[in-house]
Amino acid sequence: MxxxxxxxxxxxxxxxxxxxxxxxxxxxxxxxxxxxxxxxxxxxxxxxxxxxxxxxxxxxxxxxxxxxxxxxxxxxxxxxxxxxxxxxxxxxxxxxxxxxxxxxxxxxxxxxxxxxxxxxxxxxxxxxxxxxxxxxxxxxxxxxxxxxxxxxxxxxxxxxxxxxxxxxxxxxxxxxxxxxxxxxxxxxxxxxxxxPDIRVPSAGTTVSCNLAYLPLWDDGTQRAVRSLLHPPDGQPRRSLRYVGTLVADAHRTLLKGGIFLYPADRRHPEGKLRLLYEAGPMAFLFRQARGAESDGSGSLLERAPRTLHDRTPVLLGGERDVKEFLARRSGTDPDRT
Structure with a gap:
């Protein structure tokens, strides 16, 4: 060999x-x-x-x-x-x-x-x-x-x-x-x-986030996460997987699919992860692996940092998973997006 x-x-x-x-x-x-x-x-x-x-x-x-x-x-x-x-x-x-x-x-x-x-x-x-x-x-x-x-x-x-x-x-x-x-x-x-040539599965089975912060998130984010972890009867339930190291959680998501999110909350309205050192490189990798990325309102790839230590909300995952999550967050039927 x-x-x-x-x-x-x-x-x-x-x-x-x-x-x-x-x-x-x-x-x-x-x-x-x-x-x-x-x-x-x-x-x-x-x-x-x-x-x-x-x-x-x-x-x-x-x-x-x-x-x-x-x-x-x-x-x-x-x-x-x-x-x-x-x-x-x-x-x-x-x-x-x-x-x-x-x-x-x-x-x-x-x-x-x-x-x-x-x-x-x-x-x-x-x-x-x-x-x-x-x-x-x-x-x-x-x-x-x-x-x-x-x-x-x-x-x-x-x-x-x-x-x-x-x-x-x-x-x-x-x-x-x-x-x-x-x-x-x-x-x-x-x-x-x-x-070689890693491709993010379009749809996965996991959600990766710190659920302890759920009460601090906006209503749309709470609704979207709950709908994935506790879906209506007949719909597949997502498993929760969270290490607390961005690289570890992103690596699993890159290989296995699903979504990773670290949204803004009441204590960190601008988000917690750094755009320059963490969110930007990861967003680039997910796009190159045919996945998707977002800051919740637009593409992370388009965000120019104003300072070296700007922070941002982060959503990474498979293309279908991210699209559905954003639809649930906005209150839209994901099957019609």
């Missing part, structure tokens, strides 16, 4: 389809993959290496920072800075972006990332992940990168992806030509193609 393609071979194969490519993007992806391997190793032995617990400070959102949050953030910043192909970096853990000089030539990409999604789950050994997005530089190359390189709508992403650190480490990414997943083989030190 032939060995599956490695992640770097997959990227190189795609690069050969573009004769004008310089290899800069491939080097950037290689740096991200290296960071993910390092983070994965640390996550897997966190309990033995004194990486559990809090770092003793709060991030820009006022959230307590876990030690592994700091480690993951520092690892991504270091590897992306060293590769020399990023002009700017923005992280959920940083109050301001990092603007990088070209070395020796101008860099053409800006990278945004959530270094360790679900970090509140670390101490109880629940899966966590890393999310990233890559934009093409917009600022003049003869000066340092600016806000315009980072504050772009997700539809302009050159690539997006995530790593899931669970029973195995999985790396999923898209460059706008489908979505592909790779599983890490520690004996080889390589990510091997395990999920």
């Amino acid at each position: 032939p060995t599956p393609l490695t992640l770097l071979e997959h990227i190189a194969t795609a690069q050969r389809r573009h004769p004008e490519a310089t290899g800069a993007f491939s080097m950037l992806m290689e740096a991200i993959a290296l960071a993910v391997k390092i983070i994965s190793d640390e996550v897997n032995r966190a309990g033995l290496g004194r990486m559990l617990g809090l770092a003793g400070r709060r991030n820009v959102q006022g959230e307590e920072v876990a030690r592994l949050d700091e480690f993951a953030n520092d690892t991504l910043v270091h590897t992306l800075t060293r590769c020399g192909e990023a002009c700017a970096l923005a992280s959920e853990e940083l109050a301001v972006p990092i603007r990088l000089p070209g070395s020796p030539d101008p860099a053409h990409y800006a990278v945004v990332f959530d270094p360790l999604d679900g970090s509140s789950n670390i101490d109880v050994a629940v899966p966590v992940g890393t999310i990233f997005g890559i934009y093409r530089r917009k600022s003049p190359e003869d000066r340092l990168a600016g806000a315009e390189d980072l504050l772009q709508p997700p539809r302009l992403l050159v690539a997006a992806g995530y790593a899931l650190y669970g029973s195995s480490t999985v790396f999923v990414y898209s460059t706008g030509q489908g979505v592909h997943g790779f599983t890490y083989d520690p004996s080889l030190g390589e990510f091997l193609l395990s999920h």
Whole structure:
């Protein structure tokens, strides 16, 4: 049986389809993959290496920072800075972006990332992940990168992806030509193609949300969720599945279908998830996998962030499931939409 393609071979194969490519993007992806391997190793032995617990400070959102949050953030910043192909970096853990000089030539990409999604789950050994997005530089190359390189709508992403650190480490990414997943083989030190050309099932059997917040949601969202979990007689009932790590919940939905939602509520009227680091890259991936995405009123891909840490409501899932959910939320008969 032939060995599956490695992640770097997959990227190189795609690069050969573009004769004008310089290899800069491939080097950037290689740096991200290296960071993910390092983070994965640390996550897997966190309990033995004194990486559990809090770092003793709060991030820009006022959230307590876990030690592994700091480690993951520092690892991504270091590897992306060293590769020399990023002009700017923005992280959920940083109050301001990092603007990088070209070395020796101008860099053409800006990278945004959530270094360790679900970090509140670390101490109880629940899966966590890393999310990233890559934009093409917009600022003049003869000066340092600016806000315009980072504050772009997700539809302009050159690539997006995530790593899931669970029973195995999985790396999923898209460059706008489908979505592909790779599983890490520690004996080889390589990510091997395990999920080629992922397609989200149009209709699934699960709902993924934090049901404890249901009383805080608007009436339409409450009605839609209740109708899925407690449907009229004769209609299929959805199962509730919720990990509390976006990467884990989105990964299951990407492969199995169903819907994931984190709506706005009375405490967070703008939503809770970050547009730049979480919602945007995930929306890009779901669209590329023939799924659907929404902020409840329109496409997440069209939302241009005003600041680095804008938040948004999020709905992800199969095309039919998302369409039906939005119809139920608005009080429309889903069979007539």
